[in-house]
Amino acid sequence: MGVFSILGNVYDLDTLDTRFTVSSTTPYKTVIEARNDTTAASKERAAKWNSRPQSVSKWNTPEFYLYYVVFVLAVPYMFWIAYDASKTTHPNYRNYEPYLSPGWIPGRKIKDATDAQYRTFRNNIPYLAALLIFHPLLRKLYNLVIYRVNSGGQASRPTLEEADQRLNQRASFDFGFAIIYLLALHGVSAFKILGILYLNYQVATALPRKMVPVATWVFNIGILFANELGKGYKFRNIALFLWTFLSGGLIDESNSSLVNWGAWLDSYGGLMGRWEILFNITVLRLISFNLDYYWSLERRSYSPVELDPSSLSERDRISTPAQAKDFSFRNYIAYAIYAPLYLAGPIITFNDYISQLRYKPATLELSRTIRYGLRFALALLAMEIVLHYDYVQAIAKVSPRWADYTAAQLCLLSYFNLHLIWLKLLLPWRFFRLWSLVDGIDPPENMIRCVSNNWSTLAFWRSWHRSFYRWSLRYIYIPLGGSSFASARDAARSILTYVLVFTFVALWHDIQLRLLIWGWLIVFFMLPEMAAGSLFPKRRWESRPTTYRMLCCVGAVGNVLMMMTANLVGFAFGVDGLRTILAGIFEHFSGYVFLALACSILFVGVQVMFEIRESEIRRGINLKC
Structure with a gap:
């Protein structure tokens, strides 16, 4: 196999996640069985989408x-502009130079590691890699010593007893590892976490059934606020x-043994003393457990005898309630x-x-x-190269005089800042998913598209942090009634x-006003796209497909600009910073000229x-994002 063939396999959607190439209602075993006929799986997949005339490749x-x-x-010139703004000869360089440190790329003795989130991940990569192998x-050693079995082997269709034994081994x-892991990460704060988990378990199992959903949401949203306020x-x-x-309000701290x-207990905070900033992702799992348990109570008598439990589709794995004993x-x-x-x-449901x-x-x-691991390594390399040559985060760190920069x-x-935000989230998500895959659990992939391969606000939300999107659908969006724009009343309810x-999504990320504004901006920017879809339905343009494509492209350029604005507010500069940058862009006529050029390139x-999406549809894949 040549280099391009290997890269083609590494960057294939099937490598990223089989959920993208196989319907969620199709058990993957049927795909494996169809491999004897190399075209059978793709033909079966394509049949669903190819009932209409296929588009011609462009x-x-x-x-x-x-x-x-x-x-x-354009692409090399874009990199050059960002690199030029990061040169040591730039007037603003001396202001952010303290945030730069020696790098490993020859000729580039400095790098940008100003982002605490990515710096923590980057500095711990060797230890995380060791943990990925050790865990x-x-x-395997645990199964061999305790259960006298080799966990690597499994019958093609285990009996129910064998399946229960496997669950007992792994759980x-x-x-046991969870307790050790918590103590190592958070020290004595592990008991605070276990206390919260115990209270949430009681909410699900001790309260009357009808109270569980409301109590679950009140408790867990309350925990988000309490963790923030209680530090x-x-x-x-x-x-x-x-x-x-x-003592009635009188205290001498120096003489208080309590x-x-x-304070002595606080000194044993483990490797990550600030456990509360990492707990948000756990809150989603707590809600998932409670609501999956709540829904299972209505289906205790349900037994899907027609399904092979060893070969369930992903949708069946999620929707089929676990057994009461589970x-x-x-x-x-x-x-x-x-x-x-x-x-x-990524997030995986309890079921x-x-x-x-x-x-x-x-x-x-x-x-x-293995291919997925290689893809992670290439993404990590891309992040390192950008950080060594474009000091965008260090520049933003010092609140520079933006007038010193051209439009x-x-x-x-701003554009590369969004890419760094994307990469700093993608890399931990992919690493931890890789660890999970090696360990035998297949969670959903969080990132489908590159941040530069998104033109729809709705589709962007589906492809960015996809496991959270799917979680939000199951536990918030669908229970609230979904969306419909058949009437004005339905539209108003759908917007609400x-x-x-998105209010929950914003609060979940962090309890900050700028993130609430980000969440509301996302909803606001969805409205033009929804309105355009209603005013310009595709069926009316079937005789003029090229005109319709060009019209959609103009609207998509506007969408891209709005999405960049919302994400720069929420995750980069905030409202004031963005306002200052926009003022700098439009201060001179050259700014308008560049914006027109940028919109042309975006077009x-x-x-x-x-065309990428049309190519996928011709292969029988429709990701709707």
Whole structure:
């Protein structure tokens, strides 16, 4: 195989996640069985989408040859502009130089590691890699010593007894490792986390059934606020409060043994003392457990005898309730603190987790996991190269005088800042998913598209943090009634649904006003796209497909600009910073000229995005994003 063939396999959608190439209603075992006929699986998949006339590929047309020329000229120039703004000769360089440190690329002795989130991940990559190897090996040793079995082997269709034994093996190990993992990461704060988990378990199992949904949401949203306000509930602060209450308001901290003891406990905070900033992802699993348990109570008599439990489709794994005995405290802790996914996800529902503990997913194949690991390594390399040559985050860190930058530099610095945000999220998500795949659990992939391969606000939300999107659909969007724009009343209710969903999404990320504004902006920017879809339905343009494509492209360029604005507000500069940057862009006529040029290049980029999706549809894949 040549280099291009290997890269083609590495960057194939099937490598990223089989959920993108196989319907969620199709058991993956049927795909494996169809491999004897190499075209059978793709033909079966394509049949669903090819009932309409297939579009003709545009990759070899004069129109797209023009686009290739634009790409060849524009992309290197974009990198050059950002690099030029990062030169040591720039007037602003001395202001952010303290945030730069020696790098490993020859000739580039400095690099940008100003982002604390990525810096923490980057500095711990060697230890995480060791844990990725050690954890699955320890599981195999555990199974061999405790259960006298080799966990690598499994019958093609295990009996129910064998499946229960596999679940017991994995859940017992996950539970024990979860306790050790918590103590290592958070020290004595592990008991605070276990206390929250115990209270949530009681909400699900001890309250009357009809109270569980409301109590679950109130409790977990309350935990988000309490964690933020309580700053992790320091033992010293708790002791100080108790001592003040007991002593009637008089206290001498230096002589208070209780307060000193609390401070001593706080000194044992583990590797990551600020556990509360990592707990948001766990909140999603707590809600998933409670609501999956709540829904299972209505279906206790349900038994899907027509399904092969060892060969369920993903949709069936999620929707089929776990057995009553599966909702034990041990399984709950094993799920909520499952080590590979604890820190950053991706998110997997409790039903799906239990199903995968019983039966090894057919999607877990060594060759695919290796390709996925290589894809992660290439993404990590891309991040390192950008950080060594474009100091966009360091520039933003010092709140520079934006007037020192040209309109082109302001635009490209903002653009690359979004890419760094995308990469700093993608890399941990993919690493932890890789760890999970090696360990035998297949969670959903969080990122489908590159941030530069999104033109629709609705589709962007589906492809960015996809496991969270799917979680929001199951536990918020669908229970609230989904969306419909058949009437004005339905439209108003649907908009309210979106507002509620994105308000929770914003609060879940962090309790900050700028993130609430980001969430509401996303909803606001969805409205033009929804309105355009109603005013310009595709069926009315079937006789003029090229005109319709061009019209859609103009609207898509506007969408891209709005999405960039919303994400720069939420995750980069905030409202004031963005206002300052925009003022700098439009301060001179050259800014308007560059913006017109940028929109023209975006137009070309969107046309390529359209054709990428059409190519996927010709293969029988429709990701709707």
